[in-house]
Amino acid sequence: MAVALQNILRFIFLILLQVFILDNIQFMGYINPMIYVLFILSLPVRFPKWALLILAFIMGLIIDVFSNTAGMHSFALVFAAFLRTPVINIFTSIDEGSNPTPSFHTFGVSAYVKYVVILVLIHHFILFFIESFSFLHLTLLIPKIIISSTVTILLILGLQSFKSK
Amino acid sequence: MVFLFVALEILSLVLLSNNKGYQRSIMLSSGNTLVGRMYEATNAFVEFFKLSEANDNLAIENTQLKNRVVELENKLNSLTDTLNNVSWKNIRISPENEYAYITAKVIRNTTHLTQNYITLNKGSLEGIAPDMGVIGDDGVVGIVKSVSPKFSVVIPILNPKIQISSKFKKNNYSGPLVWNGKDSRFASLNDIARHVRFSLGDTIVTSGLTKNFPGGILVGTINDYNIKESDAYYNIQVKLAVNYRTLTHVKVINYKNYSEQSALEKQVTDEDKKK
Numbered sequence: 001m002a003v004a005l006q007n008i009l010r011f012i013f014l015i016l017l018q019v020f021i022l023d024n025i026q027f028m029g030y031i032n033p034m035i036y037v038l039f040i041l042s043l044p045v046r047f048p049k050w051a052l053l054i055l056a057f058i059m060g061l062i063i064d065v066f067s068n069t070a071g072m073h074s075f076a077l078v079f080a081a082f083l084r085t086p087v088i089n090i091f092t093s094i095d096e097g098s099n100p101t102p103s104f105h106t107f108g109v110s111a112y113v114k115y116v117v118i119l120v121l122i123h124h125f126i127l128f129f130i131e132s133f134s135f136l137h138l139t140l141l142i143p144k145i146i147i148s149s150t151v152t153i154l155l156i157l158g159l160q161s162f163k164s165k
Numbered sequence: 166m167v168f169l170f171v172a173l174e175i176l177s178l179v180l181l182s183n184n185k186g187y188q189r190s191i192m193l194s195s196g197n198t199l200v201g202r203m204y205e206a207t208n209a210f211v212e213f214f215k216l217s218e219a220n221d222n223l224a225i226e227n228t229q230l231k232n233r234v235v236e237l238e239n240k241l242n243s244l245t246d247t248l249n250n251v252s253w254k255n256i257r258i259s260p261e262n263e264y265a266y267i268t269a270k271v272i273r274n275t276t277h278l279t280q281n282y283i284t285l286n287k288g289s290l291e292g293i294a295p296d297m298g299v300i301g302d303d304g305v306v307g308i309v310k311s312v313s314p315k316f317s318v319v320i321p322i323l324n325p326k327i328q329i330s331s332k333f334k335k336n337n338y339s340g341p342l343v344w345n346g347k348d349s350r351f352a353s354l355n356d357i358a359r360h361v362r363f364s365l366g367d368t369i370v371t372s373g374l375t376k377n378f379p380g381g382i383l384v385g386t387i388n389d390y391n392i393k394e395s396d397a398y399y400n401i402q403v404k405l406a407v408n409y410r411t412l413t414h415v416k417v418i419n420y421k422n423y424s425e426q427s428a429l430e431k432q433v434t435d436e437d438k439k440k
Contacts, residue, residue, distance in 0.1 A: 020207050023275075032277060049166050057173045064180075065200055067275070068282045068318070071181030078173045130181065132279045132346075140347065 003044060003101065011059065014039050019066040033152040036063055036073075037123050038159065040081050041116060045088060046099040056081035069131070076127035080119050091115050103160060116156055124149040201272065201316040205286055208272040212413060219413055222302055260426075264379060266416040267291055269317070276323055276349040276409045283319040285415065288312045298377035298418040304406030305329055305384050306415050308377050317417075323349055323409055331384045331403075332372040333363055339372040342384060342403060349409050351388060354401040359392060361399070369403050376423050 018036040025031060040056050060074030067073070088094070088102070091111040100106035107115060128145050212219075269291075273284035287293055289312045299306040299319050307321035308329075320327045323344050331354060332339035340356035354369060367387045373380020388404040 050169055053166075053169050053173055057177070060177070061180075067278075068284075069181075069278075069280075070183065071177040071179070075174055075177035075181065078170065078177065082170045 007039075007043060010042060011039055011055075015059070015062055018063060023067060031151050032148050033155055034073075034120075034124065034127065034148070035152060035155050035159075037077065037080060037120055037152065038156050040077060040084060041119060041156070042102060044099045044101050045094050049085060052081050052084065053078055072127065072130050075130060076123050079126050080123040083122060084119060087115055087118055103163075112160075113157065117153055120153050120156065121145075121149050124152065201284060201286075201313075204273045204284060208270075212270075215411070215413055218411070226302060260422050261373070262379060263421040265419045265421065267293060267419055268414060268416050269293070270414055271412050272316075274409065274412055279346045280326065281321055281323040281349075281409075282310075283307065283321050283412070283415075285317045285319060285417070286315070287417075288315045288317045290314045292419055293317045293417050294419075296377060296423075297420070298371075299415050300378075300382055300418065301407045301412055301415050303383065303408070305371060305378065305382055306407055306409075306412065309417065319415075321409060322352055322405060322407075329378070329384065330372040330375045331369050332380075333361075334368040334370045334381070336361070336363070338363075339374065342369070350405060352385070352403050352405055354387075354403050355398065357399045357401055359397055359399070363387065363390075365389070376420055376426060378418060379420075 014036045018034065022033050022035055025033070036059060039059055040052070043052060043055070056077040057074050060072075060077035061070075063073040063077075064070050091114050092107050094100065094106075102112065102115065104112050106112075124145050128141055128148070132141055267287065269285040269287040271283055272286045273282075275281045275283075283299075283306070285293070285299075293309060293312050295309050295311055297309045299309060299321075305322065307319045307324070308327055310318050310320045312318075322329060322342065325344055325346060328341035328343050330339060331342040338357060338361045340354050342352050342354050344352045357363075365387055369384045369386065371378040371380055371382040371384060383406045385403040385405040387401060389402040390399050392399045
């Protein structure tokens with residue numbers, strides 16, 4: 001019950017943080033961190049996959065509604081959610097019966113960092129790729145993906161290390 | 166599982182493609198009432214810090230308008246004698262100049278995406294309709310895309326979906342102004358042929374050849390240009406007059422003869438198609 005409540009609060013908190021604070025950051029025209037990915041990253045490991053996909057879709061759609069980009073964020077987030085389980089299986093060995101929430105503590109520092117980096121990169125790549133689909137500037141796109149991903153990853157890792165104390 | 170994944174991704178793509186067209190996906194845009202209200206609330210907070218600057222601009226504009234009133238009054242007085250015999254009803258305003266402004270506040274604005282949008286705090290209840298032009302204190306901002314009763318969404322110049330028909334102020338050569346997707350300060354002016362003479366710093370204004378804007382509204386100034394030996398057209402970079410990063414208030418242009426002009430033009434093109 002406590003885990004469910006925690007996730008609902010995280011869902012609301014991340015949307016507010018994303019839409020009202022981070023979406024207004026336009027430093028150098030490149031950096032637009034997407035912290036909301038953390039919601040999908042932080043659901044318990046054995047969370048049903050179908051529900052994971054549907055939650056990812058709903059969250060993406062809410063972000064889309066706020067940024068006038070119907071379908072863009074939902075596509076990228078569902079994609080990242082779909083790859084979440086395979087990525088967890090590659091980097092960790094969770095006991096059959098247990099159902100931990102992903103964090104530095106449960107995954108180990110190195111596995112958790114890899115997990116966050118891979119999924120954030122996938123998500124940002126797809127997102128920025130779709131955004132400039134009709135309008136391809138690869139020289140502009142690659143730095144945008146790398147810089148935004150780096151900031152998102154640092155924000156997520158920072159937030160998580162702060163929490164575990 | 167894979168089926169659900171594919172279904173959700175296809176649904177996203179359908180939403181995406183619907184939104185890319187020039188369509189009214191008002192339910193999923195920030196013209197949506199609830200989202201609009203939330204932005205209005207946060208914006209009230211942010212705007213507080215921009216008040217003094219807005220105040221200065223208003224004072225400057227006010228002075229300019231007062232000067233203009235005095236100037237016009239003087240002209241009118243000097244003409245009084247000749248005007249005594251004229252009935253005011255007979256004075257004709259040319260139809261393309263019959264427009265009115267609706268002021269609105271910007272409550273949502275992006276400049277860093279490749280397709281940017283602006284949301285305003287007024288909608289169809291205040292008389293705003295799709296396809297109306299939008300200008301700021303400094304110059305052209307964009308065109309209204311869609312409206313709800315209380316909000317409207319504007320496509321600014323900073324979105325490759327629109328082109329603003331512009332011309333040189335000094336010699337009237339016109340061409341479409343489009344954004345290159347990179348920098349919110351600059352856009353490019355296309356279709357200016359090799360033989361046209363101009364120089365850096367020349368003023369670009371609206372052409373008045375579309376129904377969105379009257380002619381002569383400031384768009385920007387020429388910042389840079391080049392032309393290759395083999396090209397027929399110049400590659401011109403225009404520094405936009407409006408600073409999108411600090412935009413707070415805009416005026417929507419309500420062209421009163423819009424429907425009459427459109428109906429007549431449509432009638433002619435329809436007749437041509439039948440032949």
